[in-house]
Amino acid sequence: xxxxxxxxxxxxxxxxxxxxxxxxxxxxxxxxxxxxxxxxxxxxxxxxxxxxxxxxxxxxxxxxxxxxxxxxxxxxxx
Numbered sequence: 001x002x003x004x005x006x007x008x009x010x011x012x013x014x015x016x017x018x019x020x021x022x023x024x025x026x027x028x029x030x031x032x033x034x035x036x037x038x039x040x041x042x043x044x045x046x047x048x049x050x051x052x053x054x055x056x057x058x059x060x061x062x063x064x065x066x067x068x069x070x071x072x073x074x075x076x077x078x
Contacts, residue, residue: 003020003025004033008029054070
């Protein structure tokens with residue numbers, strides 16, 4: 001099975017390829033599928049919302065199985 005990792009971060013792609021390889025899943029980058037350059041507004045309230053925004057934007061264009069992740073830092077007002 002091939003799965004696209006919706007990120008342009010080469011370090012994240014290398015890390016995920018190593019982690020997923022034993023499962024028989026081939027991780028592809030956006031560059032591997034000749035994806036156009038994306039300008040996605042990451043305006044979610046937390047990393048999960050931003051990952052969902054990115055994954056849906058990539059899927060709307062590519063129509064291929066993919067996932068996205070966001071590990072951004074957020075501050076929370078009290």
